[in-house]
Amino acid sequence: MNPKRRLFLMKNPYDLEKSRAFFLDAVKADLEYHRTNCADYAEILKEQNFDINTVKTENDLYRIPVIPTLYFKRNRLFSIPEEKLVIKAASSGTQGLRSIVGFDKSTLVCGILMMLRFLSYHRLISPLPTNYIVLGFQPSSHTQMGAIKTAYGITKFAPALHREYALKDNGSGYSLNIDGIKNALLKYAKSGFPVRFVGFPPYMYFLVKALKDNGISLKLNRHSKVLLGGGWKQFSAEEIDKEDFYQLIEETLGIKKANCLEFFSAVEHPLPYCKCENGHFHVPVYSRVIIRDVNTLKPVSNRQLGLLSFVSPLVSSMPLLSIVTDDLAVLHDGSQCGCKIKTPYFELHGRAGVQQIKTCTADAAELLGGTLNQAAPGLLVESNAAVHPGGERI
Amino acid sequence: MNFISGKLLDRKHSYEYLDKLSELICETYQHKTLPVQRVISACDTLSELINKRDHLPLLLSLGMNESKAHSELMLVKLMLSREYLENRLKAEFGTDFETYLEYRPFGSERIVRQEWKPLGVLLHIAAGNVDALPVFSVIEGLLTGNINILKLPGTDDGLSIAILQKLTEIEPLISEYAYVFDYPSSDIESIKKMAAPADAVVVWGGDAAVAAVRNMAAPNTKIIEWGHKISFAYISGMDISDEDLEGIAFNICDTNQLLCNSCQGIFIDTNNYKDIMEFSERFLPILEGMSQRMPLKADPYLQAQKTLEMNTEELESSKMGKRVFKSETCSITAYKDDCALEPSHMYRNCWVKPLPREKLLSALLKYKNHLQTAALVCKENDRPSLEAMLFKTGVVRITSGRNMSTTFCGAPHDGEYPLRRYMKIVTYEY
Numbered sequence: 001m002n003p004k005r006r007l008f009l010m011k012n013p014y015d016l017e018k019s020r021a022f023f024l025d026a027v028k029a030d031l032e033y034h035r036t037n038c039a040d041y042a043e044i045l046k047e048q049n050f051d052i053n054t055v056k057t058e059n060d061l062y063r064i065p066v067i068p069t070l071y072f073k074r075n076r077l078f079s080i081p082e083e084k085l086v087i088k089a090a091s092s093g094t095q096g097l098r099s100i101v102g103f104d105k106s107t108l109v110c111g112i113l114m115m116l117r118f119l120s121y122h123r124l125i126s127p128l129p130t131n132y133i134v135l136g137f138q139p140s141s142h143t144q145m146g147a148i149k150t151a152y153g154i155t156k157f158a159p160a161l162h163r164e165y166a167l168k169d170n171g172s173g174y175s176l177n178i179d180g181i182k183n184a185l186l187k188y189a190k191s192g193f194p195v196r197f198v199g200f201p202p203y204m205y206f207l208v209k210a211l212k213d214n215g216i217s218l219k220l221n222r223h224s225k226v227l228l229g230g231g232w233k234q235f236s237a238e239e240i241d242k243e244d245f246y247q248l249i250e251e252t253l254g255i256k257k258a259n260c261l262e263f264f265s266a267v268e269h270p271l272p273y274c275k276c277e278n279g280h281f282h283v284p285v286y287s288r289v290i291i292r293d294v295n296t297l298k299p300v301s302n303r304q305l306g307l308l309s310f311v312s313p314l315v316s317s318m319p320l321l322s323i324v325t326d327d328l329a330v331l332h333d334g335s336q337c338g339c340k341i342k343t344p345y346f347e348l349h350g351r352a353g354v355q356q357i358k359t360c361t362a363d364a365a366e367l368l369g370g371t372l373n374q375a376a377p378g379l380l381v382e383s384n385a386a387v388h389p390g391g392e393r394i
Numbered sequence: 395m396n397f398i399s400g401k402l403l404d405r406k407h408s409y410e411y412l413d414k415l416s417e418l419i420c421e422t423y424q425h426k427t428l429p430v431q432r433v434i435s436a437c438d439t440l441s442e443l444i445n446k447r448d449h450l451p452l453l454l455s456l457g458m459n460e461s462k463a464h465s466e467l468m469l470v471k472l473m474l475s476r477e478y479l480e481n482r483l484k485a486e487f488g489t490d491f492e493t494y495l496e497y498r499p500f501g502s503e504r505i506v507r508q509e510w511k512p513l514g515v516l517l518h519i520a521a522g523n524v525d526a527l528p529v530f531s532v533i534e535g536l537l538t539g540n541i542n543i544l545k546l547p548g549t550d551d552g553l554s555i556a557i558l559q560k561l562t563e564i565e566p567l568i569s570e571y572a573y574v575f576d577y578p579s580s581d582i583e584s585i586k587k588m589a590a591p592a593d594a595v596v597v598w599g600g601d602a603a604v605a606a607v608r609n610m611a612a613p614n615t616k617i618i619e620w621g622h623k624i625s626f627a628y629i630s631g632m633d634i635s636d637e638d639l640e641g642i643a644f645n646i647c648d649t650n651q652l653l654c655n656s657c658q659g660i661f662i663d664t665n666n667y668k669d670i671m672e673f674s675e676r677f678l679p680i681l682e683g684m685s686q687r688m689p690l691k692a693d694p695y696l697q698a699q700k701t702l703e704m705n706t707e708e709l710e711s712s713k714m715g716k717r718v719f720k721s722e723t724c725s726i727t728a729y730k731d732d733c734a735l736e737p738s739h740m741y742r743n744c745w746v747k748p749l750p751r752e753k754l755l756s757a758l759l760k761y762k763n764h765l766q767t768a769a770l771v772c773k774e775n776d777r778p779s780l781e782a783m784l785f786k787t788g789v790v791r792i793t794s795g796r797n798m799s800t801t802f803c804g805a806p807h808d809g810e811y812p813l814r815r816y817m818k819i820v821t822y823e824y
Contacts, residue, residue: 044709068702071709294698297705307698326702328695352698 004029004313008110010285013118014341016334019285023313024058030313030321031064037079041319061311062290062299064322069268072099072320080104080317089267099267104317111270111314114286118272119157122261126158128223131188133181135199135207137174138165161193166203181207185218194223195253201228201262205245211252219254226255229263242279264348268323269310273346280337280345287312289346291331292324302331305349326352396576397555400562400569408575412584415573416591419515419541422570430492433536434479436565441474443560456551457691462648470526478803479537485804486811507822512539513616516816517592519545519585519607520554521599529554531596532572533561538816543588546576586610594618594816618815623654623766623808624735627795630663630751630772630780632673638771639677641795643684645769646724648799650690651740654808655767655791655799658738659745663772667715667730667748674719674728674746682721685742690723696741700725703739733757735765751780758787766808767791769798 001009003022010019031052035042048065055063071077078085085102103111119125164184167174188195197204204226211217226249246257264273264281273281283289290299291306300306309324328349334342396408399418403411411418444467453463472478483491487510494509516535520528528544532554535542546554555574562569577584589595594616597607604621611617627642642657649656662673690696704725707718715730724742733749735758749757758765765788772780781792790809806812 040713043712047712066705067709068706070702070706074706075710294694294701297701305694307702324702324705326698328698350695352695352702 002026002029004110007286007313008114009117011117013114013121013284013286014282014343016283016285016343020058023285023288024055024061026313027061027064027311027321028052028055030316033316034079034319034321038077038319040075040077041079058288061288061322062292064311066292066297066309066322066324067319068324069099069266069326072101072268072318072323076100078102078318085317089270101267101270101315101320102317103270103315107315107317114314115157115272118274118284122274124157124225124227124261126194126223128158128194129161130158130194130196130223131161131184131191132163133184133188133195133197133199133207134163134165135197135203136165137167138169140169158194158196161191162188166199166207189218189220192221194221194225196224197226197228197253197255199228201245204228204249208245208248208252212248217252217254222254224253224255224259226253226260227263228261229265266325268320269312269325271310271312271314276337276339276341276345278337278339280332280339280347282334282337282339282341282343282345284343286314289329289331289344291329291346294328294352297324302333302344305330307352308346308348328352395552395555397558397572397574399573400559400566402555402559405577409584411573412575412587415543415587418570419591422541423514426567426570428536428539428567428571430483430537430539432565432567433533433539434476436561436568437474437479437533437537438476439564440557440560441471441476444471444474452553457693459689459691461688474533481803483537483813486813504823509820509822510817511820513816513818514593515541515543515591516618517543517545517589517595519595519597519599519603520547521603526553526557527598529557531598532558532574534812535596535816536568536571538813540816541571542573543592544572544574545579545585545588546574548578550576582610589615596620596816620808622764624658624737624761624764625655625767625769625798626735627657627660627769627771627798628663628749628754628780628784629660629673630776632669633773634771636680638795639680640684641797642769642771643677643681644688644796645798646681646742646744647684647688650742651738651744653799657744657769657795657798658736659747661733661747661749661754663751664748665750667728670728670730670746670748671717674717674726677746678719678721678724678726681724681726681742681744685723690741700739700741700743704743735761751783754780754783755786758789762788765789767793767798769793769795771795 003025006022007019007026012018035045044065044067050063050065054060067077076082082102084104086105086108088100088102090098090100116125162184164177164180166177166181168177168180185195197207246260249255249260250257258277262275262279264275265271269287271287272284276282288311290309290311291302291304292298292309293300293306297307297309305328307324308327308329309322311322313321315321328351329346330349331344331346334344337345396403396405396411398408398411446464446467449467450460450463453467454460456463458466491510494507496505496507498505518528518531518535520531528546528550532542532544544554555576558568558572558574562572575584575588579585589611592615595607595611596618597604598620600622604617604619607619608617642660645657651658660673660677662670664670704718704720707716707725707727711717715732717728719726719728724744725739727743727745729745729747731748733747733753736745738744768784768789768791770777770780770784770792771794784792790806
């Protein structure tokens with residue numbers, strides 16, 4: 001069996017030592033595959049004088065030319081003819097620029113194997129019929145947003161009785177489905193089957209806050225779960241203390257903190273990262289995380305702030321082998337966490353761009369917003385207009 | 395926080411005032427006027443209170459370097475002083491601002507008396523990325539005697555309310571002429587309520603903000619746009635002095651390319667990629683030298699963004715006819731044949747593009763109403779024809795590189811006198 005297949009078939013997604021037997025080989029094979037099949041990628045490797053022989057151990061992975069997620073928003077880079085893609089996804093593009101990525105059958109097979117192993121480990125695969133509240137968009141023919149596909153995909157891991165969407169497809173766009181969510185919730189509570197909430201954290205927060213404000217307190221099936229991913233984006237000002245949030249969920253829905261899971265992923269790096277009981281994103285065997293210096297993109301040591309970058313051989317349709325996101329993060333040694341997972345974990349520290357309190361993201365997504373680059377003549381000014389370059393989380 | 399009738403109020407209490415905003419405003423209208431001299435006196439007192447010891451740390455905390463903070467503080471002090479404001483009014487309105495003009499119109503028998511009057515009520519929707527801009531917009535509204543409603547930008551740092559609070563302490567009458575609401579832009583219902591009594595909405599921002607306001611405002615509400623603008627340098631002839639280039643470098647480093655009058659990039663009067671490359675190689679050490687003398691506060695988030703942008707540009711360069719010249723703190727992206735006028739990556743990263751003079755007009759006309767300042771560097775005998783061509787493109791200021799973002803008392807903004815836009819001319823015709 002080839003090293004890539006063995007990697008993605010590994011039973012324990014956090015057995016780092018075992019994965020070392022095939023990870024490097026899988027990466028090298030992936031690199032050669034893309035070099036042969038994607039002329040632009042071969043050109044990038046050549047321009048940077050990259051020699052694969054300099055990658056002798058996992059410590060050398062940083063040498064593989066790294067591509068910013070921004071590059072995929074402005075350029076298409078495929079290693080197979082586009083008509084052979086079986087699935088396409090776009091980042092949610094808060095800033096207006098979207099990455100278009102596409103996956104072929106072989107990537108999908110590896111991805112499904114990986115997700116089955118990964119979700120089993122986190123006890124998310126269940127034979128119990130389940131009702132879903134999707135706190136995001138309903139899938140439709142007029143959008144390719146990766147977040148929608150991920151949310152929908154997650155509803156496949158326990159057989160769905162019913163799915164209700166917070167943003168419902170009305171044929172040409174989306175409308176807010178408050179009544180639908182409310183009615184579905186009451187119906188689900190009565191039915192007694194487990195309920196899974198899937199989607200963006202701020203929507204979940206608005207939901208439980210609305211329940212609390214209206215004095216609604218439900219006792220959902222104990223196998224119910226809250227699965228969150230996608231960060232807070234334009235609602236960052238609303239980001240609240242995590243403990244308060246989980247307490248609110250338990251108060252209003254009867255779902256305990258242990259059943260609330262938060263995920264990280266990116267359209268340009270479609271791998272799962274799940275927060276452990278201590279709130280840490282441990283790195284599964286399918287990838288390696290490198291935190292890179294904000295000036296030189298060289299690796300920095302653990303506990304130092306830098307750009308979050310990944311190496312993974314998952315995707316064969318595009319050279320997404322070594323990418324750098326626009327998230328700033330810090331990597332820690334796994335032993336510092338204290339949970340049963342021993343792989344390194346990363347902590348997110350905001351996005352590249354202007355100071356966190358003043359990103360343009362907040363207003364840009366709002367009706368009266370937009371990227372502003374404007375001032376009165378000679379007034380006291382020091383502005384913070386910026387366009388974020390990197391990958392959208394899904 | 396919201397600031398209404400001289401009091402700081404939380405969101406809940408502010409809603410009560412929002413609901414009766416029209417009545418409150420009518421009450422003020424009915425019984426009071428705001429004489430310009432009272433506003434000037436209050437601003438002048440505030441100007442005298444501004445001092446380095448108390449206020450320099452505030453600007454430093456916003457991320458400015460020491461010399462920039464010092465010059466900005468002195469500029470604000472100057473701009474709020476009585477002499478400055480009086481001269482500004484004189485520049486914009488002539489001598490008849492506080493009095494009236496009486497004349498017999500051509501071909502008419504009647505005597506006409508003419509006066510400047512405030513528009514009435516202004517709703518200011520200010521840009522969120524510029525410190526203190528909201529309060530300066532309101533001060534302009536006050537100087538012209540208007541009642542001002544300010545919707546704070548989502549990212550406001552409290553500076554605007556602090557300044558208005560001080561002004562109302564000095565001149566209590568101002569408390570009835572300034573309402574500040576700190577609501578999110580998504581709260582459309584509340585913004586509509588703010589707009590309801592407004593005679594005009596003053597909107598600072600990009601095309602999206604302007605379009606949203608145009609969409610929201612009632613047909614009988616005037617919209618005063620201070621929209622998105624972009625500025626650049628135009629260089630003709632390769633025998634230009636280092637001093638001229640240092641002026642452009644100064645503007646790029648001084649403003650970090652964040653303002654509407656900041657230099658985003660440089661057009662060269664050529665068709666030849668070799669000239670573009672040679673110029674970029676020459677300009678890079680000049681820009682870097684200036685940048686080293688005007689250090690930016692270290693910020694890993696900003697640096698990370700620059701690195702990602704530049705790395706992406708480099709990856710794209712071989713197949714897209716461009717080349718990135720990088721130095722320690724800045725960069726230049728040289729283009730072979732793209733002459734699109736684009737914002738730069740800011741923070742000391744500019745572009746250099748070919749734009750021969752015969753294409754100047756055709757290439758820039760499509761940016762109508764978005765052009766603002768052009769720094770012109772050329773031979774003296776070329777100057778008149780290039781100036782004429784630049785003004786035809788829609789540019790409203792032509793300057794040296796060093797003067798791109800400096801102002802003067804009574805300067806027009808985007809081709810207009812700002813205070814005049816907040817007033818109307820009324821006539822008495824008996």
